[in-house]
Amino acid sequence: MNGTLSNCVAWGVDDLEEALAYYRQAFGFDEKQRGEGWIEIDTRGPVRVFLCRDDGRTPTFEFNCADVPTEVARLSGLGFERYGENEEGTEMYVRDRYGRFFAISPR
Numbered sequence: 854m855n856g857t858l859s860n861c862v863a864w865g866v867d868d869l870e871e872a873l874a875y876y877r878q879a880f881g882f883d884e885k886q887r888g889e890g891w892i893e894i895d896t897r898g899p900v901r902v903f904l905c906r907d908d909g910r911t912p913t914f915e916f917n918c919a920d921v922p923t924e925v926a927r928l929s930g931l932g933f934e935r936y937g938e939n940e941e942g943t944e945m946y947v948r949d950r951y952g953r954f955f956a957i958s959p960r
Contacts (some may be wrong), residue, residue, distance in 0.1 A: 856918030859958070863891075863906025870902045894912050897936075910936060911957035912946050921945055921957050928957070 855924045867871035869892050876894060882902075885895040890906045911915045918924040925935055925945045931945040933955075944958045 855920075856916055856924060856960070859915040861903065861915045861918050862879075862900055863903045863905045863909035863911050865909070865913075866904050867907065869904055870904060876904075908941045910948070910954055912948070912954040914953070915958050917958050917960045919960055923957055925957050 856948050864872070867889075873882075873884060873892055873894065880896075882894040882896060885893040888894065892904045894902050894904060896902050916924070919944065922945070925933075925947060928947055929935060932950045935945060937946045938944060944956050946954065946956055948954050
């Protein structure tokens, strides 16, 4: 294995605005940036948290590596299931045997 777990974590939610208001009230988190289907919240710490519209398969963790297809093939041999990729084809999505979803991304 040649890679690292990034400091990005995704929390799948049904309603982005409601979730942002909820975490703002609960923890004082403010919006840092947003894109289509996601909002990054400012945790004031080293972990980057993204609220994402969830279809039940939002990758929770991001693993960065030098060669995404090779790493996904290796993980597949360990029982990970590949279930998609981003529009650019640079990031692949896998699920481990315990049901956790990962984005496998280039460094």
